[in-house]
Amino acid sequence: MTVDSICLDFFRNYVHLETKFHPRVNVIVGENAQGKTNLLEAIAYLSSASSHRARYDKELIQHKMDSAFITSQVLSRGLNFTLEIELYRHARRQLRSNGIRLKTAGELSGLFNTVLFCPEDLYLIREGAEARRRFLDSCICQLRPKYAIALAEYKRLYQHKLRILRDGSEYPDLLDTLNEFSLRMAQCGAVLIHYRAHFIKRLQQVTPVIHRECSGDREHLTMEYQTVSTVTNPEQPPKVLLPALLDHQERHRQAEIDSRSCLSGPHKDELIINIDGSYAKSYASQGQTRTAVLALKLAARDIFFQETGEWPVLLLDDVLSELDARRQEFVLNHIANGQVFITCCEDGVSARLKEGSVFHMKEGTLV
Numbered sequence: 001m002t003v004d005s006i007c008l009d010f011f012r013n014y015v016h017l018e019t020k021f022h023p024r025v026n027v028i029v030g031e032n033a034q035g036k037t038n039l040l041e042a043i044a045y046l047s048s049a050s051s052h053r054a055r056y057d058k059e060l061i062q063h064k065m066d067s068a069f070i071t072s073q074v075l076s077r078g079l080n081f082t083l084e085i086e087l088y089r090h091a092r093r094q095l096r097s098n099g100i101r102l103k104t105a106g107e108l109s110g111l112f113n114t115v116l117f118c119p120e121d122l123y124l125i126r127e128g129a130e131a132r133r134r135f136l137d138s139c140i141c142q143l144r145p146k147y148a149i150a151l152a153e154y155k156r157l158y159q160h161k162l163r164i165l166r167d168g169s170e171y172p173d174l175l176d177t178l179n180e181f182s183l184r185m186a187q188c189g190a191v192l193i194h195y196r197a198h199f200i201k202r203l204q205q206v207t208p209v210i211h212r213e214c215s216g217d218r219e220h221l222t223m224e225y226q227t228v229s230t231v232t233n234p235e236q237p238p239k240v241l242l243p244a245l246l247d248h249q250e251r252h253r254q255a256e257i258d259s260r261s262c263l264s265g266p267h268k269d270e271l272i273i274n275i276d277g278s279y280a281k282s283y284a285s286q287g288q289t290r291t292a293v294l295a296l297k298l299a300a301r302d303i304f305f306q307e308t309g310e311w312p313v314l315l316l317d318d319v320l321s322e323l324d325a326r327r328q329e330f331v332l333n334h335i336a337n338g339q340v341f342i343t344c345c346e347d348g349v350s351a352r353l354k355e356g357s358v359f360h361m362k363e364g365t366l367v
């Protein structure tokens, strides 16, 4: 997939921007606060109808304006599409592909995909298990509609069960429904564990290879899936996993009632990431953290390609800082296949780019 061109009107700090892009690597250089991240945000919006850093669409509309527009020519599955996004401060947004209205964000991701790395993603290594579960969920949801359905249902059941546990001491009758919710959570949970195990297995194959290349063969990344302790082999079919989940729930039933919280299930899963045998969350340096996150994102892109035969557009926001020259060289010149966008502040890197275009960004215009 490639973004051939983009046109932005009143999107963030862009009054009007019209530009074509290189099918391979596009480096966007500029000082702070010139609009580099905003441009990647606009491209990412074309694939997901959401922004990684805006809670509300109206944040994307230029101050004092009532609407913003993104229009882009993209190539996907051998076909050209004109994608159009219209954002309004006081009305519903409109999404269109070749002039035809799209009703959901899902329809947009069915046409066009991106993988974004942004500085906030460093949480993937640094923060608690929830961050890594979110990464897994977003990757698997894009590939497996069944997983997305099970995940949504699991989250709904979780909230419901939590309410039962919280209010159970005041209204003991509520606890009669607990088994019913536990059973349904275990059924959905078994689906989640099964898919997560298979996705992690592929991550385990792909990520260390990329990571080794990026770190110049100096570091070795490993990962391990930790799920409900009674599960012996998480790759087994959901119906084989179910009894183990029910067993674990049964053993924790009283503790759940006492602590008024859900203690059993894949909402506690962890993806442990180690670099050279040390727990990355506690020991990785800044550059190592960045390299590990980058390797995970590139692995997700590889797996997406294996599944669909298409390379999602790769958006790397500020990935080069804190990386040594060898790792920067990997990012600039060794990410094979697909279209890549890289933002950075330092102009020096542009001379080192072998295949692609360099854009200089100043106050929302390209010079």
Ligand code: ATP
Pocket: 011, 012, 013, 030, 031, 032, 033, 034, 035, 036, 037, 038, 039, 059, 060, 061, 062, 063, 318, 345
């Ligand atoms: P850095 O190198 O610091 O990451 P950047 O080039 O990535 O900088 P952006 O995050 O793209 O900078 O932001 C560029 C400018 O856009 C900022 O000055 C910001 O205040 C401005 N901006 C953000 N949202 C809006 C908006 N809705 N209307 C007008 N300007 C906005």
Ligand code: MG
Pocket: 036, 037, 038, 317, 318
């Ligand atoms: Mg930025």
